[in-house]
Amino acid sequence: MKIAFTAAGTTWESMIDPRFGRTEFFIVYNDETQEVSVVDNSAVKNEAHGAGTATAQKIFEIKPDVLITGNGPGENAATALKQLNMKIFVNAHNMTIKEAYENYKNGKLQSL
């Protein structure tokens, strides 16, 4: 299963970026192959408009099964993400990616 985290950095110890649309990175973890990859989303910093939909487009290319983030996507992004068969978990603020993953495994994250 492919799990994507909105991340403020590029490692397992990085913090969750609570923003969906304006997240700097996605960390993508495949818990079957234990492969980790990083997707750079920092170009979105320069977008005055439409960060949410631009990021949604990116997520669509990654096609994760699960998305773990903080605040949850805004309205436009949420509309776009509905096209994907993906579970979204929110409220992973102030956690490292590792902690968020553990909390997710233990069913402690709130799903959207």
Add this chain to the structure above:
Amino acid sequence: MINNPPLKIGIASGKGGTGKTLLSTNLAAYLSLTQPTLLVDLDVEEPDDFLFVRGTTQSITDQYKMIPVWDEKACTLCGICSKTCKYHAVIQLGSIILVFKELCHSCYACSELCPAGALPMQKHKMGEIKTITSGNLTFIESRLNIGEEQAVPLIHQTHERVEKTHGDIPLQIFDCPPGTSCPVVASTRNVDFVVLVTEPTPFGLNDLRLAVETMKEIHKPVGVVINRYGIGNSDVEMYCREAGIPVLAKIRYDRRIAELYSNGQLVYDKIEDMQTSLDNIIKAIQNVVRKN
């Protein structure tokens, strides 16, 4: 002297809640006692001047913008549209093209570049312009539909409308959106002078600085009105002195103003100080504009 061009004044502030509405509505009502005056509420996302204007509604018109509409059958899924749109208002998700009409700037790029002609442009209602008259006062309210994210096209349309149908009113007051981004720039585009309303607090000063920077970039003469004068400190005054920005008036903090305001009432005819402030503001503006 007969053909003096109208005097156009923008009322703006670095953030909301500083007294922009109080000043706009009272200034307009007060000036309209002696001459035809126009008040335009351009704070299209949250217009609230109407709470203080009682008059007769003359017209309400729907305002539209053009947006692309996806023709699924014609589309070849080439992906050009989503790469073209600078605003990410059209994106491709696999075999689906999604258009976010609230984000669309009506630039036509996707529609024109689509090789299959699969994105024809269509009218989409984004808001309304209402005209109300009350004696010498003409009041125009521009209101964006809830959920629409682009204020600028409606602001432009409102300016055009004002110029066409009310361009001859000698005094024109534009209540602009708060902040420092595109909507306030679009709102103040054709005014002669911008009044920045602020409060004598550290937050007020911070927002004022940003607003002054924005107005400098578009080369507008500015003056400051300090609202709730007496609370906070004198840093705003010091900043204005150092930056060479005229302080047009200080509206003293007065509980009666807050009470009248929250009851939807004008204050200029009930609080003497207010009339003096309004007189000072208009005189100072006329002086600056005449010199230019």
